Amino acid sequence: MTPQNLLHLLLPGPVLAPFVYGALLYGVRYLVMALALYGLARRGWGRAVDAAYPAGDDRAAHLRRELGHAVGTVLVFGLVNAVLFGTGLVRHTQLYFRIDSAPAGWFALSVVLALVLHDALFYALHRLMHTRALYRRTHLTHHRSVRPTAFAAYSFHPWEALAEALLVVAILFVLPMHPLALLAFQTVSTLINVYGHCGREFYPPDWHRHPIGRWINTSTLHAHHHATGRDNYGLYFTWWDRWFGSADPARR
């Protein structure tokens, strides 16, 4: 029996393989990054984002809740991956598989554009999920971590996990990307997401006054969002918050 035959025996059908591989990729990447940032936070690296951090509640129960929801998120991400790659839907996206079929430099530019586009879509979704109609049914699960740990990065209600996954699918329909560029974009995205919840700050204290720093979202800003349930809805950048008046007044 060849290795390919064995693989087909273990993962029959066109949908199961992208589900398993997708869930594994999302799950392992999240776990490695969350464990690393959680470990650094426990060792006191960086500055505390909040004098009261970490939460006084039972740490083990807190971590169990965040990790439990993260398992659901990884399964939802795996399902979306299965539908995308297992049903032929991927052929209707802008994904391209020959790296030399796009102009030189597009690979790197597509990663940057994906981050800018994702930030805009995330801002809109995040504002939407904070409306009275949707908050309790979706986003409250994530906000149960008033003082999150790095593991809160995937602590979502399944509906929110699905919406987050569909944002990336939407990007693939409009932005030509090589699968490795998609991998790079999502790896950067996961790292920033995990850092945003880790409870520690690695940027300088006056970063929000720096001409470039003021446009970069930080762990401090997202910690404020979790502590208060308002302001700082952005993901990577602060321009949507600044332009739509939802930036934390203390750090404008």
Ligand SMILES: [Zn+2]
């Ligand atoms: Zn929120």
Ligand SMILES: [Zn+2]
């Ligand atoms: Zn959060």
